[in-house]
Amino acid sequence: MDTFYCSEIKVGLCHLPEGESHHAARVLRKRQGQSARLIDGNGMVATGTFEEIHKKNCVVRIQNITNHPPNKSFLHIAIAPTKNLDRTEWFLEKSTELGIQQITPILCKHSERKVVRKDRLQKVIMAATKQSMSAFLPTLDDLTPxxxxxxxxxxxxxxxxxxxxxxxxxxxxxxxxxxxxxxxxLIGPEGDFSKEEYQLALDKGFVGLTLGKSRLRTETAGIxxxxxxxxxQ
Amino acid sequence: MDTFYCSEIKVGLCHLPEGESHHAARVLRKRQGQSARLIDGNGMVATGTFEEIHKKNCVVRIQNITNHPPNKSFLHIAIAPTKNLDRTEWFLEKSTELGIQQITPILCKHSERKVVRKDRLQKVIMAATKQSMSAFLPTLDDLTPxxxxxxxxxxxxxxxxxxxxxxxxxxxxxxxxxxxxxxxxLIGPEGDFSKEEYQLALDKGFVGLTLGKSRLRTETAGIxxxxxxxxxQ
Structure with missing residues (x-):
């Protein structure tokens, strides 16, 4: 059963957002009566059947809703996007599959990549959430100094x-x-955090963390x- | 300092193999007197300087050798290569960085990918070993039913x-x-192991292993x- 995102899941009829409707109607070619799994990214998971198929507005009749409690632990990783953005996208996909709650791309002194397309990164997270059958969509923040x-x-x-x-x-x-x-x-860019950034974090109550003996790439450290x-968990 | 692989590290002069010599001479454009770090992939790490530069045979004069003891734990993952080979290469890179000891690509009933180029996978492992500054090169086996x-x-x-x-x-x-x-x-392909494969493993003394609540892709399970x-460690 394919999974679709819908911010408001309720008993009765649910309208999929435009992007999800297009995906259902045009890519997956769903037909009336076929099953669908809906998530609101916030713990709510529903199953139902397609009542209307339209590329801009698919409607699903909900038959069952389950509300999953959030994880007891909360992990927030703030990480510098890598020069090669593929590596950052892999981190997003894998950390989402593994169950992270929040990700902040950060801009550091030694950052080689200074721009990211948030919509593209958001798509990676959404796809990984659906793929992993998770009920929770991690929060992705804007690129933040x-x-x-x-x-x-x-x-x-x-x-x-x-x-x-x-x-x-x-x-x-x-x-x-x-x-x-x-x-x-906090995980730094390929050239690591600067001494000043490290000191600033210490001043804010952060503690240095080591990740084992061998050196890890930025995205591997995150994963x-x-x-x-x-x-x- | 760049790292090069050399199967026989000894006091005195070490000859790099042809592929490594080409990389040093033509890609990194090393010059006589420049520093080099050598690993034999088996715990031996040496530092020295280039004595001769030639695209087929670079010679390094060794100044220092350290022999690292192997990890006390030994992890062997046998994993079905993914349909999209990029995903398997990511697994190889990440598991090498993380310190795995042995990898066997396996051919299963539900495998969608039935061939791999071992030389290509070996290159990924070698690059990740050097990148992570590890003294140990994981063993990569042939694709095995x-x-x-x-x-x-x-x-x-x-x-x-x-x-x-x-x-x-x-x-x-x-x-x-x-x-x-x-x-x-043992980690199966996208369609999981067959019931018969699972039973065969149980008969051989294997125990079923779960990897947490949400579903993981093959390569994520391995990582x-x-x-x-x-x-x-």
Whole structure:
């Protein structure tokens, strides 16, 4: 059964948004009476059948709704997009499959990539959410300058980490709590964070995090952190 | 400092193999006197300087050799190559960065991809080993039919797992020992293992393994298992 996104799932008739309607009608060539699985990205999963097919407005009659409770842990990764954007897209796909909750692309001093197309990244996340049969769509933020991110953090995190390869006090990822915690991890660009950025994070209560012995690429570091927290789900 | 592969590292002069010599001379345009880092893929890491540059035979004078002890854990993943080979190459790159020891591409009943170019996959593993500054090159086996793999297992594993999405007794990856163990994990193609393959593995002492709540793609399952064992390194 194919999965479609619909922000408002309710008993009765649900109207798919235009992009999803086009996908259902023109790409998957759905017909009246065929089954559909709907997610609102926020825990609600419904099944039903297509009542109307139109490239701009498909209607699904809902037969069953399940509301999934959110994960007890919350993982937010703020990561510098890679020069080769494919690598960032792989991180988005894999971390979504693995169950991350929030992703912020960040702009750092050593960033080689200074622009991203958010709509393109959002599509990767949406496809991975559907593919993995998850009920939750991770939040994707706008590209944010490093200092703005730190200044603007309003969420109360239980722990804040910065993955940094330079000198400084660090804790290994195997040693940090992963169950029932709200965690933010900062991952820098190919050239790592600058010393000033690292210091700024320390000043904001972040702790240095090491990710094992061998050197990891930016996107691998991100996937590895997401995997470590999935194990704890 | 760039890293080069050399199967025989010894005090004195080391001759790089032809492919590595070409890479040093023609791609990286190394000059006499420049530094080089050599790995034999088996724990030996050396540093030295280029003594001779030739596209077919570069010579490095070794100044320092370190012999790294192998990891206490040993992870072998046997995985069905994906229809889209890019995904398998991503698995190879990421699992190598994360520190896997052995990879066997397997041919299963539901495999959509029935051929792989081993030389191409080997290049991905070599590049990832150098990139991650690791001293160990994972072993890449030939594409092996599923039943042959099970029949031919001569290594003594402490634990044997098959990641299977169908019904049957399973243990969650978070619950298995990862320190100081020799482990093999089988990961099937997009259409999963067949019931007969699953039963065959059970008969050979394998135990079903679950990889968390949401569904993972083949290559993500592989990366996730490699990540779980890295955390234990």
């Amino acid at each position: 490093f200092a703005h991110l730190l200044d603007g953090l309003t969420t109360k995190y239980d722990q804040r980490f910065i993955a940094y390869c330079g000198d400084g006090p660090t804790i290994d990822i195997s040693a940090i709590p992963k169950h029932d915690t709200k965690t933010i991890v 590895y952190v997401a995997a470590a927290f999935r194990t704890a | 599923f039943a042959h793999l099970l029949d031919g297992l001569t290594t003594k594993y402490d634990q044997r797992f098959i990641a299977y999405c169908g019904d049957g007794p399973t243990i969650d990856i978070s619950a298995i020992p990862k320190h100081d163990t020799k482990t093999i994990v 996730y298992v490699a990540a779980a064992f890295r955390t234990a």
